Amino acid sequence: MTAKYYSLPHECVTYTHNDTVSFLEQTLYHTEAPILNAHCIAKYRLSQFAREKNFVVALTGEGSDEILLGYVSFRLDMILELRSQGMEGSVKADTFLERIQRNELSNVLLGSMPKTTPRVRGIPSWQAWHFHRLKKMCHELKAPGSTADIISDSLDEFASEVPAGLSSVRLAQVDWIRYVF
Incomplete structure (x- = not known):
């Protein structure tokens, strides 16, 4: 649509599971x-x-992750949000989680790729490495007066004055960020 609106040529790049391995x-x-x-x-x-x-x-075709729950955090947020809505919400959350686990929705992190391209199964361990690296880096940045120290203080202040009606999911996100910083 964008190319048509601006009267520009529209070109597509094909991409396969084999490309994942080769690139x-x-x-x-x-x-x-x-x-x-x-x-x-x-x-x-x-x-x-x-x-x-x-x-x-x-321009890439990205941008639909937010509405299609493409990011892991969006899926987990939805599950947490549903669970905070009582018994009916918990049932919906369990159904949603089961669909993720059966790979009816794209499975967490790599979708069906580990099943169809076994050579990329090591990618989740990189995510764990990055998470631990981030924690270590943030610890090193916590020196008094550092940017991380200022952010941490701001988050502490925000958490002490939680706006009324802020969902438990958003509170959990603030706690997570505070933990990292």
């Missing part, structure tokens, strides 16, 4: 850190395509 090493090299999600590999492929075509701007 994995190059993507890791260019990101200079373990990746958290396999979508980085698709973005690497899109960047290659854009460079080959001498494009200055490229």
